[in-house]
Amino acid sequence: MYTVYVLHSLVYDKIYIGYTGNLANRLLSHNELSTKGWTVRYRPWDLLYQEEYTSKEEALRRERELKSAQGRVFIRGLLV
Template sequence: MFTVYVLFSRQYHKTYTGFTSDLMARLKSHNELGTKDWAIRYRPWEVLITEEYDNKKHAMQREKFLKSGVGREFIHSLIRKKYQD
């Protein structure tokens, strides 16, 4: 099973999109363990979206879509809805 995820840093208004077979370990890596990744500069991260896929190919396709212009707009619309003041 693979999870496509989008993380959001409220402090820096940044998103991070990826996929993994172990979401909890990956989230811990982004928030605590990583030392050389782009994502460590924008800690703390919270989970905004998770989607489960049975195979790696479909997870990679969804990740690619979410990183596209249309996908990023979808993500930003969710952020606006969730965090509107």
């Protein structure tokens, strides 16, 4: 299973969209383990949204949709 996820940094009002095969480990990486990268600058991250897919291809396609203009409108709508 693959999970497409959306993180939100309340402190900085930033959104991060990604996909992974292990959501728990990925969240730990975003919030604690990583020492470099974009998400390190905007900690802490809260899980805002997630969807599960059986194939990597489906998850990647949905990640791209969420990163589009319409996808970002959908995500921002979750914050209201």
